[in-house]
Amino acid sequence: MFSRSLLAPAERQCHICALGLSRQRRAWSIASRQVSTTTAVEKQQRAFPREGDRATYESYASRLGGAHVGRNGGGGSRSGPGDNPRGFDQRGLGQRRSRRPNHGKLPNETKPAPTLEQLRNTLIRRLEPWIYSETTLKKLDSLGIGIEDAEALLNDFQGVAIRSLKGPGFGAGASQTTETPEAPFALEWDVEGLTLSFQHDADWMKSVERAYLRQFLRWATHEQTTGIFSLPEPLVVRIREILETTDLSHLASQFNEAREMHRQFHLHIGPTNSGKTYNALKALAKAKTGAYAGPLRLLAHEVWERMNRGTVGGLEDGQGRECNLITGEERRIVSLEAGLTSCTVEMLSFNTPLDVVVIDEIQMIGDPQRGGSWTNAVMGLLAKEIHLCGEETVVPVIQKLVAAMGDELVIHRYERLTPLKVLNESLGGDLSKVEDGDCVVSFSRSGIFALKKTIEEKRGKRCAVVYGALPPETRSEQARLFNEPGNGIDVMVASDAVGMGLNLKIKRIIFDTLHKWNGKEEVLMSFSQIKQIAGRAGRFGQHDAGSEGGVTTLNEQDLPLLRQILPSPLTPVPRAAIEPGYDRLARLALLLPEETPYANLLETYENLVHLSPACMPSAVLPHIKLSELLKGFTKDLTLKEMVTFGFAPVNLRDGKVVSAFQNYVSAYVNEGEVLLESALESGRLVPNLELVEKTSKTMHSPTESETRAGAVPSPIPATIVTAIPGLESLHKALVLYLWLSFRLPLNFPDRTAASELKLRTEVMLDFCLERLPGLKRKRGLKHNKRGSKAEQAALEAMPRDTLEKIKWIPREKIDTLKHQQQYGNLDVLPDDRL
Numbered sequence: 079m080f081s082r083s084l085l086a087p088a089e090r091q092c093h094i095c096a097l098g099l100s101r102q103r104r105a106w107s108i109a110s111r112q113v114s115t116t117t118a119v120e121k122q123q124r125a126f127p128r129e130g131d132r133a134t135y136e137s138y139a140s141r142l143g144g145a146h147v148g149r150n151g152g153g154g155s156r157s158g159p160g161d162n163p164r165g166f167d168q169r170g171l172g173q174r175r176s177r178r179p180n181h182g183k184l185p186n187e188t189k190p191a192p193t194l195e196q197l198r199n200t201l202i203r204r205l206e207p208w209i210y211s212e213t214t215l216k217k218l219d220s221l222g223i224g225i226e227d228a229e230a231l232l233n234d235f236q237g238v239a240i241r242s243l244k245g246p247g248f249g250a251g252a253s254q255t256t257e258t259p260e261a262p263f264a265l266e267w268d269v270e271g272l273t274l275s276f277q278h279d280a281d282w283m284k285s286v287e288r289a290y291l292r293q294f295l296r297w298a299t300h301e302q303t304t305g306i307f308s309l310p311e312p313l314v315v316r317i318r319e320i321l322e323t324t325d326l327s328h329l330a331s332q333f334n335e336a337r338e339m340h341r342q343f344h345l346h347i348g349p350t351n352s353g354k355t356y357n358a359l360k361a362l363a364k365a366k367t368g369a370y371a372g373p374l375r376l377l378a379h380e381v382w383e384r385m386n387r388g389t390v391g392g393l394e395d396g397q398g399r400e401c402n403l404i405t406g407e408e409r410r411i412v413s414l415e416a417g418l419t420s421c422t423v424e425m426l427s428f429n430t431p432l433d434v435v436v437i438d439e440i441q442m443i444g445d446p447q448r449g450g451s452w453t454n455a456v457m458g459l460l461a462k463e464i465h466l467c468g469e470e471t472v473v474p475v476i477q478k479l480v481a482a483m484g485d486e487l488v489i490h491r492y493e494r495l496t497p498l499k500v501l502n503e504s505l506g507g508d509l510s511k512v513e514d515g516d517c518v519v520s521f522s523r524s525g526i527f528a529l530k531k532t533i534e535e536k537r538g539k540r541c542a543v544v545y546g547a548l549p550p551e552t553r554s555e556q557a558r559l560f561n562e563p564g565n566g567i568d569v570m571v572a573s574d575a576v577g578m579g580l581n582l583k584i585k586r587i588i589f590d591t592l593h594k595w596n597g598k599e600e601v602l603m604s605f606s607q608i609k610q611i612a613g614r615a616g617r618f619g620q621h622d623a624g625s626e627g628g629v630t631t632l633n634e635q636d637l638p639l640l641r642q643i644l645p646s647p648l649t650p651v652p653r654a655a656i657e658p659g660y661d662r663l664a665r666l667a668l669l670l671p672e673e674t675p676y677a678n679l680l681e682t683y684e685n686l687v688h689l690s691p692a693c694m695p696s697a698v699l700p701h702i703k704l705s706e707l708l709k710g711f712t713k714d715l716t717l718k719e720m721v722t723f724g725f726a727p728v729n730l731r732d733g734k735v736v737s738a739f740q741n742y743v744s745a746y747v748n749e750g751e752v753l754l755e756s757a758l759e760s761g762r763l764v765p766n767l768e769l770v771e772k773t774s775k776t777m778h779s780p781t782e783s784e785t786r787a788g789a790v791p792s793p794i795p796a797t798i799v800t801a802i803p804g805l806e807s808l809h810k811a812l813v814l815y816l817w818l819s820f821r822l823p824l825n826f827p828d829r830t831a832a833s834e835l836k837l838r839t840e841v842m843l844d845f846c847l848e849r850l851p852g853l854k855r856k857r858g859l860k861h862n863k864r865g866s867k868a869e870q871a872a873l874e875a876m877p878r879d880t881l882e883k884i885k886w887i888p889r890e891k892i893d894t895l896k897h898q899q900q901y902g903n904l905d906v907l908p909d910d911r912l
């Protein structure tokens with residue numbers, strides 16, 4: 079009865095169907111239905127805490143004078159975030175959508191920890207539905223435990239687990255856990271980990287199910303258990319190995335080489351604009367070898383430039399340090415002998431010993447998507463001195479990690495260098511009160527464009543814009559325009575992308591709204607994000623000595639909430655994220671049946687991974703979603719290739735990027751070589767760029783004297799406004815190509831062409847943003863000679879080669895931009911030297 083051999087997944091699937099439900103199983107099924115009736119009531123009860131949160135929030139909001147979610151504060155339109163794949167709100171710029179009600183909870187509220195009794199009762203209550211669930215059978219089946227064996231084993235495990243949960247040892251440590259005749263070894267329930275999961279995870283039942291599954295497998299493959307039930311020996315051995323491979327609970331045993339070193343951590347903690355990075359970089363500048371790692375290409379680029387130019391603290395004599403730049407999609411090598419590297423955190427090397435490493439924004443260690451890279455850096459860097467910069471919230475988790483690794487930790491705390499004040503008044507909804515040096519913050523692209531239009535109309539001056547879907551180069555250029563005095567661009571309209579990586583001369587931050595559309599509903603921005611954005615006002619060194627930053631809201635009803643949020647403490651980062659890593663996935667793949675699809679491999683890892691309570695698994699869902707796009711190619715891709723493609727930076731919300739990705743993979747599989755031109759052909763992204771370029775050539779740029787006289791560039795036509803999302807998609811598709819070209823260089827040979835096309839896209843995005851419609855032009859300059867409608871029509875009719883010769887955009891401007899964006903005016907070695 080227990081000797082079913084391992085079947086291929088498809089066969090096993092059929093086996094389940096063919097078997098149907100055994101009599102016992104049918105009885106279980108009925109029981110299970112009964113259980114699910116009960117659980118409907120229970121579900122409602124379980125939902126109560128959330129209802130409680132909502133009630134708390136609503137009463138909290140009403141205490142604040144009615145500033146609660148769901149009330150329309152007259153804010154901007156509420157379409158999806160900047161990268162809404164369908165593009166602009168078709169209602170047109172400037173029209174505002176009503177705010178959808180938000181029933182979310184305050185983002186920094188943590189649920190109180192359950193008592194041991196509550197946790198015990200929940201685990202007991204949820205055990206039965208788990209035992210009788212088809213999903214559990216499927217999970218066991220995918221590991222090779224057939225339905226009959228599984229049913230019998232689960233039946234007995236239920237009693238063992240309940241006795242263990244009810245025993246006096248529960249929560250008191252493994253050594254005291256009750257031992258029973260059926261489980262003569264300790265069942266170890268990770269009370270601390272489950273408690274943290276209950277408090278912080280939206281779907282904490284996943285942690286409960288993971289705990290049941292691991293406990294079940296440990297019990298089912300234990301020597302003495304198998305003595306009674308005898309699962310086939312090879313299966314027992316294999317499952318034990320699977321359990322071992324997915325056991326990442328001993329942090330100290332990871333990254334052996336790093337464990338052999340005694341590393342000193344310096345944790346620089348403080349609010350925004352307090353000099354944390356400045357001080358950490360000072361240490362790096364003095365080091366013979368070292369690296370800076372940040373979350374954004376923008377930040378890596380800034381440090382790269384500052385190191386080379388010698389504008390980092392400690393290098394003020396102007397003597398720069400040679401520093402190379404390495405990000406996922408570009409390499410800028412100043413010297414092959416350079417001791418320093420500036421990179422994005424995913425690109426850190428764990429093989430090279432270094433003197434000093436600076437890791438920025440360390441609070442991102444708790445980010446479910448990217449946090450794993452920060453955790454790897456903390457655990458695996460072979461550096462004597464590691465400087466971590468970030469928020470106070472990260473201190474407990476770093477203390478736990480460093481203690482587990484036996485390294486040394488020194489904490490440096492900083493205060494803000496310039497005061498930041500919440501202003502007494504909002505703008506009362508009146509955008510004509512916007513002043514030079516203001517940054518108005520909204521959280522959707524259409525909201526940003528609507529605000530820009532209105533502000534420009536009211537003030538008669540142009541605004542810079544920054545939002546997440548814009549390429550970093552375009553964001554830098556917009557920041558430069560805003561910071562540069564005397565060009566008439568003194569106001570910025572931005573999304574939360576303004577909160578990180580840009581050095582801006584902002585005097586006052588004005589929140590148009592404190593909520594953001596998360597794809598399903600309007601949610602209050604996290605306190606951390608609101609603080610980070612607010613902290614951009616009054617940046618040290620950008621204003622006169624003694625000046626302070628100001629923060630307010632556009633609408634009066636949002637101001638009390640802002641006033642409450644800014645001084646409130648942030649929730650500590652509860653755990654560091656751990657990602658599976660290729661090696662571990664490869665080991666696991668060898669232990670699963672050969673035909674196991676990649677998505678199932680990821681799922682199995684997620685279902686079984688065991689971590690220390692200081693850690694949580696990285697979210698694998700995005701990778702599973704991405705791997706679903708690869709389904710048609712799985713037979714042709716090795717696991718390594720699947721992991722490479724499955725971890726590629728694909729924006730799944732952007733349909734055009736998704737289809738470019740599919741084209742890349744298809745060409746990779748079918749041709750072995752991905753030629754950029756043909757891979758991008760179907761998306762019509764390049765013709766869209768060419769259309770914008772063609773229009774740009776027909777439009778006049780005011781000369782210096784015309785600008786002095788108050789002339790502004792004529793706005794782009796509506797057709798070109800709607801081309802902007804296509805430019806953003808093209809940029810993302812090109813970044814993706816470049817990313818793949820660094821990992822599979824022989825198969826993605828068009829790196830240079832991709833870089834050039836990316837640059838053309840950036841130049842056109844700058845062009846479009848500069849000329850978004852909205853600003854009233856001065857009388858007399860409305861239809862200047864080259865910009866008249868008649869002339870535009872004539873130009874439209876001209877043959878393409880004639881148009882090519884017309885250089886309406888001054889050549890120097892493109893050259894300057896090109897130089898700035900590509901090399902930051904620094905000499906870099908050509909690609910073929912690398």
Ligand SMILES: Nc1ncnc2c1ncn2[C@@H]1O[C@H](COP(=O)(O)OP(=O)(O)OP(=O)(O)O)[C@@H](O)[C@H]1O
Nearest residue numbers: 348349350351352353354355356357613617618619
């Ligand atoms: N001692 C100093 N002397 C001169 N400039 C300084 C000093 N400390 C900080 N600065 C400048 O102040 C600004 C803010 O410093 P820094 O970027 O280090 O702050 P931070 O705490 O890391 O803030 P954020 O997280 O917002 O980036 C930077 O422009 C930095 O160069």
